[in-house]
Amino acid sequence: MAHHILKANRDTVHLGGFSHQLKPVLTIHSGDSIDVETYTGFYVYDKAPPAFLTPEFIEICQHLPQERKVNSGPHLLTGPIYITNAQPGDVLEVNLEAxxxxxxxxxxxxxxxxxxLPxxxxxQKVQFIPLDLKEKIAEFPLGSGIKIPLKPFFGILGVATAENRSSVPPGNYGGNIxxxxxxxxSRIFLPIFVPGALFSIGDGHSAQGDGEVDLTAIETSMNGRIKITLRTDLKLTTPIAETPTDIITMGFGQTLDAAFESALQQMIELLKRFVGLSAQEAYVLCSLAVNFHITQVVNLPQKGVHGMLSKAMLPKAITNCKLLSRC
Incomplete structure (x- = not known):
């Protein structure tokens, strides 16, 4: 198992979407870890304060090669990363270590x-928001005394498919979740659709409310450490995630009703497969104990809902072994 460093520059990022035709910027083996850099704000860099800009980011914005402009989405993604031996039908486990x-x-x-609410x-309104990285807060509006805790995450974690895709809507490949x-x-598990998986990451957010209602969060250039594992023992058709406390299923649809129904159906299937419940038992348990949240309503045409199942309720034999883990 090796450790890699993947810097973000004009040769290692791509803009606007996912494509199986993109040349990989890094090839790794299952179990390898990566320190990865990401940038955000391609279309607002000319309005940005100096603290938002680095020489590498300016170079990306001014001289990104045309072949790295994949689709019409606004997001800069680092990648794609090719995982040796990954094949369609396998699952990519991405451990978000830092x-x-x-x-x-x-x-x-x-x-x-x-x-x-268009x-x-x-x-149009673009506002740059200072981040207090020592106290891990952002004050907004500035001078209001309202302090937002920083809880950073990557908005986009996804793999390529046989079709080129915009970076805006999420789907069964992950993407703009x-x-x-x-x-x-946390860990996210993504179905693989093309050889090598071609995983990309980006769209860093320092803070976001469920719904992301005005279109964006606090969009932030982000550093991360991830570990990628090829899972040939799992078969998934949509992404599933695990936090230290919960198992998460994700539903996407053109309406919130459709997204909710998908997230619910995915949770029922998970409980049937990994916990051994009947469909009816799983349905009842979802009503009694699973919490469903609006993920986002702005990444059209796909809205998102996620269901959260507390691992504390489950037998330890399941959480320690069967549920999304190797025994």
Missing amino acids: ISPRLPVGFNAIYPNKGA KYFSE DNKELQAG
């Missing part, structure tokens, strides 16, 4: 015709 802002400022953006907030629960100490 996540931290790499710059002391992030931004929030409202754009016309986007967000949850008719009421139609004026924007799930604030996926902080350091």
